Amino acid sequence: ILNVEQSPQSLHVQEGDSTNFTCSFPSSNFYALHWYRWETAKSPEALFVMTLNGDEKKKGRISATLNTKEGYSYLYIKGSQPEDSATYLCAFVKDSGAGSYQLTFGKGTKLSVIP
Amino acid sequence: DVKVTQSSRYLVKRTGEKVFLECVQDMDHENMFWYRQDPGLGLRLIYFSYDVKMKEKGDIPEGYSVSREKKERFSLILESASTNQTSMYLCASSPPTGTGAKNIQYFGAGTRLSVL
Numbered sequence A: 001i002l003n004v005e006q007s008p009q010s011l012h013v014q015e016g017d018s019t020n021f022t023c024s025f026p027s028s029n030f031y032a033l034h035w036y037r038w039e040t041a042k043s044p045e046a047l048f049v050m051t052l053n054g055d056e057k058k059k060g061r062i063s064a065t066l067n068t069k070e071g072y073s074y075l076y077i078k079g080s081q082p083e084d085s086a087t088y089l090c091a092f093v094k095d096s097g098a099g100s101y102q103l104t105f106g107k108g109t110k111l112s113v114i115p
Numbered sequence B: 001d002v003k004v005t006q007s008s009r010y011l012v013k014r015t016g017e018k019v020f021l022e023c024v025q026d027m028d029h030e031n032m033f034w035y036r037q038d039p040g041l042g043l044r045l046i047y048f049s050y051d052v053k054m055k056e057k058g059d060i061p062e063g064y065s066v067s068r069e070k071k072e073r074f075s076l077i078l079e080s081a082s083t084n085q086t087s088m089y090l091c092a093s094s095p096p097t098g099t100g101a102k103n104i105q106y107f108g109a110g111t112r113l114s115v116l
Helices: none
Strands: A005-007 A010-014 A019-024 A032-039 A044-049 A056-059 A064-068 A072-079 A087-096 A103-105 A110-112 B004-006 B011-012 B019-025 B032-037 B042-048 B064-070 B072-076 B088-092 B111-116
Touching: A005 A087, A010 A019, A019 A056, A019 A110, A032 A072, A044 A064, A072 A087, A087 B088, A103 B072, A103 B111, B004 B088, B011 B019, B019 B032, B019 B064, B019 B088, B019 B111, B032 B064, B032 B072
Parallel strands: A010 A110, B011 B111
Antiparallel strands: A005 A019, A019 A072, A032 A044, A032 A087, A056 A064, A064 A072, A087 A103, A087 A110, B004 B019, B019 B072, B032 B042, B032 B088, B064 B072, B088 B111
């Protein structure tokens, strides 16, 4: 079983604060790294799919970076809003050669934004 | 819009019952997945399927089986439910590898199963 770690496990921030969290994954056999947002009572939704070392992706106030050589990705939220409250999951996709179907998820970072 | 539908949001069953969790996707995706989510453990893969009638074990297949008779439908079966199978179950689908989607997954809303 692959080791995908996320930190911190949870955090509380004030509205307007910027924050970031980390996903670490195996640095070998890399195919892709995904970030998902999972709001309470909703389905997890993909935020970013990252494939190249040095990739930076941005969607509004949320951005992510990728370092495949050292095996980590950061997710940044600028000016947090209450609607950003959710669990953020990263998922590692291993290059298995024949076709990579399987995602290995981290345990998630639960973000609570206090108004 | 992409849609993955799970048949029940909440389900209560008794120990020893046979339980079927159904999942349907309308995106013509080849790949479908069943996960369970438990506090402190994250999403863990139970089974997946990359084609009709094909199935592969995930990380925690014990106590479960699956059925994929049609492309759009993937069923998770608990042959004899036990209390340690009380959990949130999530279904997902993804387009085939090589389409540029890099295995992005689309999830259902989840079924919260309680086994008493």
